[in-house]
Amino acid sequence: MSRADTFHWFARLLHWLMAAMILSMLFIGAGMVTSVESKYLWLVSIHKPLGIAVFVLALIRLGFRLTHPAPPLPADMPLWQKLAAHASHWLLYALMIGLPLIGWAMLSAGNYPVTLGGGLRLPPIVPADALLFAWLREAHRYLAWLFFLTFLAHMGAALMHGLIRRDGVLQSMTGGRRPERSDIA
Amino acid sequence: MTEKRQDPRPPAHAAGRWALIGLAVVGAAAVFGYVGGWLAPERLTPKRIINALQANGGDYPGFRRNHAKGICVTGRFESNGELAKYSTAAVFAPGSTPVVGRLAIPGGNPYAGDSSAPIRSFALRFDMADGEQWRTGMNAMTVFPVSDPKAFYELTVATHPDPSTGKPDPAKAGAFFKSHPESAAFLDWIKTAKPSASYVPETYRSINAFYLRDAQGERHAVRWMLVPDKGPEGDGGAAAGDTDYLAADLMKRLGQGPARWHLQMVFANPGDPVDDATKIWPDDRRTVDAGTLVIDAAEAQADGPCRDVNYDPTILPRGIEVSGDPLLAARSSAYADSYLRRTSEEAHVPGTARPKEAHP
Numbered sequence A: 001m002s003r004a005d006t007f008h009w010f011a012r013l014l015h016w017l018m019a020a021m022i023l024s025m026l027f028i029g030a031g032m033v034t035s036v037e038s039k040y041l042w043l044v045s046i047h048k049p050l051g052i053a054v055f056v057l058a059l060i061r062l063g064f065r066l067t068h069p070a071p072p073l074p075a076d077m078p079l080w081q082k083l084a085a086h087a088s089h090w091l092l093y094a095l096m097i098g099l100p101l102i103g104w105a106m107l108s109a110g111n112y113p114v115t116l117g118g119g120l121r122l123p124p125i126v127p128a129d130a131l132l133f134a135w136l137r138e139a140h141r142y143l144a145w146l147f148f149l150t151f152l153a154h155m156g157a158a159l160m161h162g163l164i165r166r167d168g169v170l171q172s173m174t175g176g177r178r179p180e181r182s183d184i185a
Numbered sequence B: 001m002t003e004k005r006q007d008p009r010p011p012a013h014a015a016g017r018w019a020l021i022g023l024a025v026v027g028a029a030a031v032f033g034y035v036g037g038w039l040a041p042e043r044l045t046p047k048r049i050i051n052a053l054q055a056n057g058g059d060y061p062g063f064r065r066n067h068a069k070g071i072c073v074t075g076r077f078e079s080n081g082e083l084a085k086y087s088t089a090a091v092f093a094p095g096s097t098p099v100v101g102r103l104a105i106p107g108g109n110p111y112a113g114d115s116s117a118p119i120r121s122f123a124l125r126f127d128m129a130d131g132e133q134w135r136t137g138m139n140a141m142t143v144f145p146v147s148d149p150k151a152f153y154e155l156t157v158a159t160h161p162d163p164s165t166g167k168p169d170p171a172k173a174g175a176f177f178k179s180h181p182e183s184a185a186f187l188d189w190i191k192t193a194k195p196s197a198s199y200v201p202e203t204y205r206s207i208n209a210f211y212l213r214d215a216q217g218e219r220h221a222v223r224w225m226l227v228p229d230k231g232p233e234g235d236g237g238a239a240a241g242d243t244d245y246l247a248a249d250l251m252k253r254l255g256q257g258p259a260r261w262h263l264q265m266v267f268a269n270p271g272d273p274v275d276d277a278t279k280i281w282p283d284d285r286r287t288v289d290a291g292t293l294v295i296d297a298a299e300a301q302a303d304g305p306c307r308d309v310n311y312d313p314t315i316l317p318r319g320i321e322v323s324g325d326p327l328l329a330a331r332s333s334a335y336a337d338s339y340l341r342r343t344s345e346e347a348h349v350p351g352t353a354r355p356k357e358a359h360p
């Protein structure tokens, strides 16, 4: 497989690392807000630093992406699918950056100290304002659900590429060879 | 090969492959639905606890779902430095830390009479110079009726006012306490508890235990209390029929000068329960006076600085840590839900009820 066919190894590393982190974040978030048990405090104490780590990695990833173009999608893919792929990728980028930023902002607006554990504390990024807190907190929830739905579509599409079309798109991110095509390459 | 293209051959076991994709998508959604509680309706969630509190107190958009009636106070904590050897928290170094507090009575009705419960509460937020905070909510009682959130929920449901009398059904409450022997110390206490005529001469207790962490990394299990100092005097009991005497009394006293409490740390002996709010520690436990809380002003909560504060007891500075008491996590999670409801109502977020104009 030629080099341009796959994402750069650094992009692949970030993709899979962040996929694991973000999925954990979605499940931790949904689980913690429906829990009153002792694990609630433990989950919140993971949610905040892990979310900030996603934010930092997403900025690095975006910077890398803007300087390292993605391999082209298959030429024979219908236009609407290409558009949907690009739109959903940029939506995922927007959520990877926007959702943790809203988490940070909503705690700032609620006048909560944004503690990350180990004595680490971030400064507030918006003024303390309970009404703003309410809007941001609701936004954090609904955008998280949008994130999860986008992820479902993204995963479904990736598997469709890998299992049905077998067009090398999934391999461009997994980095493996394409066994079913190797014989006719 | 230079270009990605669809494999022209039809995939083997196409139906199986599609099923696999469907399973991955539906499976992921189902797990999310379970974790998020939609597919697990029997789980005790903060939402259910707050719904139960709201069902008892009534619908008062914009207000706290418990301890709804209260008044904002401001002042400072003057630390004497005695506690610095047990905790690295900046608030315990010698010096002064500003506080925003709230005196209140339990219950979800902001218009309830002051005698509706024999308990007063004091919540405080200490604002440290470097941006750290310490938030605590204390009750003027020695012990809590329940030790975990499930029992709290059951007690809340069992004390739901009977529509015909407007009061809890004694049979239901009785049945609850019968099946909850851990409530014994509380029942003992409440027998003699009377609604006090003033917030000022009360002793407020953290009830839940916490740990102090010292500079050597050692931790010390503690509970704290605010013990009233000789302060400005009131004029005795409330006039008959007065249901809002607490705020009036507070204003009158503060008009003569600040009200003071001593912040006292009570240290557990080895073996004392640190994760059970239904257990009293014996009176002889070592107690350290950490300094004086000075309250010099009060204002109505409608526009006061305490209105939009969530006095979540797990917001702690370095040097103070939560214990394993399961009520602490439950409080944090339930207060967050109550706080989101009341701030969303204030913000007129669609789908929430509008706060009424009068906001005592």
Ligand code: HEM
Binding pocket: A022, A025, A026, A027, A028, A029, A030, A032, A033, A047, A048, A049, A050, A051, A052, A054, A096, A099, A100, A101, A103, A104, A107, A114, A140, A141, A144, A145, A147, B333, B336, B337
């Ligand atoms: C990738 C990043 C993030 C994801 C996917 C995420 C996801 C979630 C989800 C699904 C919820 C539950 C929402 C609900 O149903 O109400 C939630 C709640 C929350 N998140 Fe995040 N979050 C992220 C980043 C952050 C960050 C960076 C912070 C703060 C620094 C944060 C703080 C919170 C808080 C405080 C809650 C609510 C806890 C409560 O009210 O009990 N989140 N998050």
Ligand code: HEM
Binding pocket: A015, A018, A019, A020, A022, A023, A065, A070, A071, A073, A085, A089, A090, A092, A093, A096, A151, A154, A155, A158, A159, A169, A170, A171, A172, A173, A174
């Ligand atoms: C929450 C988890 C995930 C997030 C946030 C995410 C995000 C992204 C983003 C933003 C891209 C576009 C890369 C770019 O153009 O720079 C991408 C590409 C890709 N992702 Fe994911 N992803 C996640 C999970 C997954 C999973 C579970 C799979 C596989 C089952 C997958 C397979 C792929 C593939 C094959 C591509 C390449 C698409 C192309 O060539 O255009 N992703 N992902």
Ligand code: HEM
Binding pocket: B049, B050, B053, B063, B064, B065, B066, B067, B070, B102, B103, B104, B121, B122, B123, B137, B138, B139, B144, B148, B149, B152, B205, B206, B207, B208, B277, B309, B310, B311, B327, B330, B331, B334, B335, B338, B339, B342
């Ligand atoms: C699982 C057990 C408990 C639940 C579910 C619960 C629930 C609540 C709720 C929903 C509020 C209103 C929060 C807000 O909107 O800001 C509140 C306030 C309060 N609670 Fe609890 N509570 C519990 C245990 C305790 C305990 C053990 C204490 C003992 C010290 C306590 C003391 C207070 C105080 C002082 C306030 C008033 C805070 C203020 O003035 O803003 N609570 N409680």
